[in-house]
Amino acid sequence: MSDPSSAKLWIQHIRRMFISRLRFKRWTTTFTLVLFLLFVTVILMSRLPSSIDSGKRSRHVNPKFAVIEDRGKEEPKHAGLQGNSNNNDLSLDEPVIEGIGVKSNKVNSDDGPWKGHYGDRFAWYDDSKLGNFEPRDVKPTGRPGDEGKDFRIEDEKDVDLNQVQQLKNEYGMNIAASDRIPMDRSIPDLRLEECRSWNYGEEDLPTASVVIVFHNEGFSTLMRTVHSVLLRSPRRYLREVVLVDDYSDKDPLHSHLDEYIKKAWGQWRASWNSTAYGDKEGREGETITEKSHKVKLVRNQERLGLINSRTRGAKEAVGEVVVFLDAHCEVSYNWLTPLLAPIAKNPKTLTVPIIDGIDSENFHYRPVYSRADQHYKGIWEWGMYYKELEVDMKEHLKTHKVSEPYDAPTHAGGLFAVQRKYFMDLGGYDPGLLVWGGENFELSFKVWQCGGRLQWVPCSRVGHIYRAFMPYTFGSLAKKRQGPLIITNYKRVIEVWWDEPYKEYFYTREPLARYYDAGDIRSQLAIRDRLKCKSFDWFMENVGKDVYKHFPRLPHNVKWGEVRNLVADQCLDTGSSNPPQTVHLTTCHSQGGHQLFRLNAEGQLGVGERCIEATKKSMTLAYCKLGTVDGPWSYDAETQELKNNNVVTLCLEYLEDSGAVHLNTCTGEDNQKWIWKEIHPRKHG
Ligand SMILES: [Mn+2]
Numbered sequence: 001m002s003d004p005s006s007a008k009l010w011i012q013h014i015r016r017m018f019i020s021r022l023r024f025k026r027w028t029t030t031f032t033l034v035l036f037l038l039f040v041t042v043i044l045m046s047r048l049p050s051s052i053d054s055g056k057r058s059r060h061v062n063p064k065f066a067v068i069e070d071r072g073k074e075e076p077k078h079a080g081l082q083g084n085s086n087n088n089d090l091s092l093d094e095p096v097i098e099g100i101g102v103k104s105n106k107v108n109s110d111d112g113p114w115k116g117h118y119g120d121r122f123a124w125y126d127d128s129k130l131g132n133f134e135p136r137d138v139k140p141t142g143r144p145g146d147e148g149k150d151f152r153i154e155d156e157k158d159v160d161l162n163q164v165q166q167l168k169n170e171y172g173m174n175i176a177a178s179d180r181i182p183m184d185r186s187i188p189d190l191r192l193e194e195c196r197s198w199n200y201g202e203e204d205l206p207t208a209s210v211v212i213v214f215h216n217e218g219f220s221t222l223m224r225t226v227h228s229v230l231l232r233s234p235r236r237y238l239r240e241v242v243l244v245d246d247y248s249d250k251d252p253l254h255s256h257l258d259e260y261i262k263k264a265w266g267q268w269r270a271s272w273n274s275t276a277y278g279d280k281e282g283r284e285g286e287t288i289t290e291k292s293h294k295v296k297l298v299r300n301q302e303r304l305g306l307i308n309s310r311t312r313g314a315k316e317a318v319g320e321v322v323v324f325l326d327a328h329c330e331v332s333y334n335w336l337t338p339l340l341a342p343i344a345k346n347p348k349t350l351t352v353p354i355i356d357g358i359d360s361e362n363f364h365y366r367p368v369y370s371r372a373d374q375h376y377k378g379i380w381e382w383g384m385y386y387k388e389l390e391v392d393m394k395e396h397l398k399t400h401k402v403s404e405p406y407d408a409p410t411h412a413g414g415l416f417a418v419q420r421k422y423f424m425d426l427g428g429y430d431p432g433l434l435v436w437g438g439e440n441f442e443l444s445f446k447v448w449q450c451g452g453r454l455q456w457v458p459c460s461r462v463g464h465i466y467r468a469f470m471p472y473t474f475g476s477l478a479k480k481r482q483g484p485l486i487i488t489n490y491k492r493v494i495e496v497w498w499d500e501p502y503k504e505y506f507y508t509r510e511p512l513a514r515y516y517d518a519g520d521i522r523s524q525l526a527i528r529d530r531l532k533c534k535s536f537d538w539f540m541e542n543v544g545k546d547v548y549k550h551f552p553r554l555p556h557n558v559k560w561g562e563v564r565n566l567v568a569d570q571c572l573d574t575g576s577s578n579p580p581q582t583v584h585l586t587t588c589h590s591q592g593g594h595q596l597f598r599l600n601a602e603g604q605l606g607v608g609e610r611c612i613e614a615t616k617k618s619m620t621l622a623y624c625k626l627g628t629v630d631g632p633w634s635y636d637a638e639t640q641e642l643k644n645n646n647v648v649t650l651c652l653e654y655l656e657d658s659g660a661v662h663l664n665t666c667t668g669e670d671n672q673k674w675i676w677k678e679i680h681p682r683k684h685g
Contacts, residue, residue: 126197152362200338211323217327221327232333235274268294307431324417330365338353353460375458376388384490426527490506508557559676560597564675566673570588571588572619579622607621619661619662632645
C-alpha cells in the first residue's frame with residue numbers, strides 16, 4: 001500500500017467497479033420502475049374511469065341498483081349491489097391511487113371541481129373559502145322575531161288578548177303574534193360550521209319546485225313559508241313554489257290569498273329561463289320586494305287530504321325535483337342546494353333536511369336536537385309509531401365528514417326532496433292512503449326496496465312550527481274507511497311492503513289492525529312487482545338493522561284483549577297513553593284503546609307502545625326499556641292468576657275497599673282472578 005501507483009490503480013479499479021455497478025444498478029432500477037409504472041398504468045386504466053365519470057353516469061343513466069354504503073363493515077355484498085362504480089365513496093378508490101403518489105383530484109382537473117378528500121363534482125368540501133352558495137347578505141335585526149328570537153305579543157301595548165286567544169284556538173298556533181313578525185325575518189344559522197365550506201356543482205344541480213299543501217292554514221305563517229323559500233333559495237334552481245289548497249274554507253285563503261300572491265310575486269309564468277332570473281351565478285335568493293312570478297296556486301275542488309294533495313302538487317309542478325314542505329315552515333340559509341346535490345348524483349335519492357323547531361306560541365326558532373354533531377335517523381316501533389335513533393357517529397366519521405348526508409331507514413314525513421320523474425315512476429304516494437299517516441313509511445320502504453336510497457342532510461335545515469294541537473278534523477274523508485284512519489293506513493303500508501315475519505310483528509303490537517279494512521292493495525302490489533323491488537328482509541338487513549337496537553323482534557302474544565277482574569267485573573284501564581299512569585279498573589268497553597292489554601311469550605305486559613309495571617302498592621303504565629321485549633309477567637289459564645315473577649312470584653290483586661290494583665302474595669281468592677277477552681271490532685257490510 002506504500003506504492004503510490006498501485007494505490008492509484010486500486011482507486012481507479014474501485015471507481016470503475018463502482019460506476020459499472022452503479023450503471024447496473026441504474027439499469028435494474030429503471031427496469032423495475034418501468035415495470036412498476038406499467039403495472040400502475042394498468043391499475044389506473046382499470047379503476048380511474050369508473051371513479052371519475054361515476055357522477056356523470058349516475059346523473060344521466062339511472063343507476064340500476066341502490067348503492068349501499070360500504071362503511072368498512074363486513075356487510076355481505078348482495079348480487080347486483082355495486083361496490084363502487086356508481087358510488088361517490090372515495091374511500092374505496094383512494095388507497096390505490098394515493099399509494100402511487102397521484103391524487104385523484106389532480107388526475108383530470110377538467111372533469112370537475114375535485115378539491116380534496118371529501119366530495120365529488122356535485123358537492124365538495126373546501127375550507128379555504130366560503131362555499132359557493134353561502135349567503136353573503138346581511139341578516140336583518142331588531143324587528144319582532146328577527147334572529148329567530150321569541151316575540152311575546154302579550155308584552156305589546158295595543159293587544160286584544162281575547163282576540164289573540166281566539167286565534168290560537170282556531171289555528172293551534174299564535175297567529176296574532178305571527179301577523180306582527182316580518183315576512184323576511186332573520187333566523188339563527190344553526191348549521192354545523194362545516195356547512196359553510198361545502199360547494200355544490202353549479203352546472204349539475206337540478207331545478208326544484210317547492211310544493212306546499214295547506215288546509216285552513218294561518219295566513220301569515222303560510223306566507224312566511226313561501227317568502228322564506230324565495231328569499232333563501234338560489235333563484236337559478238328554484239323553479240317555482242306550488243301552493244295546493246286542500247279545500248280550505250277560511251276567508252283569508254280565498255280572494256285575499258289570490259291578491260297577495262299577485263301583489264307580492266306577480267302572475268306565475270310558464271316560461272322559464274334560469275339565467276334571466278337575477279344574479280347570473282344563480283346564488284342569491286329573491287329580494288322581498290321582487291316580483292319573481294314563481295308562485296303558483298292550485299285549489300282542490302274537494303278535500304283530498306294531505307297525501308293525495310301532495311301527489312297533485314307533484315303533478316302540477318314543472319321543476320326537475322319536488323321539495324315538499326309543510327305549510328308552516330321557515331327554511332334556513334342555503335337549505336336547498338345540499339338537498340339537490342345528492343339527487344344530482346343519484347336521481348333515485350330522496351333527501352331529508354334536518355328539522356328545527358319554531359315555537360307555536362312565540363315563534364322562537366331553536367334546534368330540536370341538542371347537539372348538531374350527533375345525527376339521528378328515522379325508524380319505527382312495530383306499531384308504526386315514528387321514532388328516531390342516534391347515528392353511530394364513530395362509524396359515520398370513519399368515512400364521512402360530520403356534515404355529510406347519511407342513510408336513514410325513514411323520516412318524519414313532512415319535509416323532503418325527490419326527483420319528480422322518479423317520484424312519479426314510483427307511482428307517487430299510494431293513493432289509497434287517506435289524509436295523513438304512514439305515507440312517510442310507504443315512500444321510504446318503496447324507495448329503498450325499489451333501488452333508491454334515503455338520506456338525511458345535516459347542512460339543510462328547515463324550521464317547522466310544532467302546533468299545540470291539530471285545529472281541523474279529517475272531515476268526510478274519515479268515513480271512507482272502516483277502522484281508525486291512521487292505523488288502516490299503516491296496515492296498507494305493511495301489507496304492501498313488508499313480508500313475514502315482519503307483518504306479524506305489526507299485528508302483535510296492534511292486534512285490532514288484523515280486522516281493519518285496508519282497502520284494495522292490488523295496484524300497489526303490482527308496483528312492487530313491476531319495479532322488481534327487493535324483499536323487506538333485504539331492507540332490514542341492509543338499511544333497517546339498527547331498528548332492532550331499540551325495537552327487537554316481537555315475541556307473539558300469549559294473551560291479548562281486555563282484562564276483567566272476576567270480583568270487580570271491571571277491566572284494567574291505563575286511562576291515558578302517557579306514562580306514568582296508575583292502572584285502575586273501569587267498566588269494560590270492548591273498544592280496545594287504554595283497555596287493550598297484551599302479554600307476550602317472554603313475559604312483557606304492554607298497552608300500546610308502553611309497558612305495564614306493578615308493585616305491592618300499585619300497577620302503572622311505564623316506558624318500556626328500549627331494546628327489551630321481555631318482562632316478569634305470566635298468566636295461569638287454570639287459576640286465572642296474573643303473576644309477576646320479578647323477585648318472588650306475586651299475584652295481581654284487586655282491593656275492593658280502595659279499588660286499587662296491586663301485587664300481593666298469591667292467595668287463590670277471586671279478587672286475584674283475571675279473565676282475558678279478545679276484542680274483535682264489528683265488521684260492517
Ligand atoms: Mn306540520
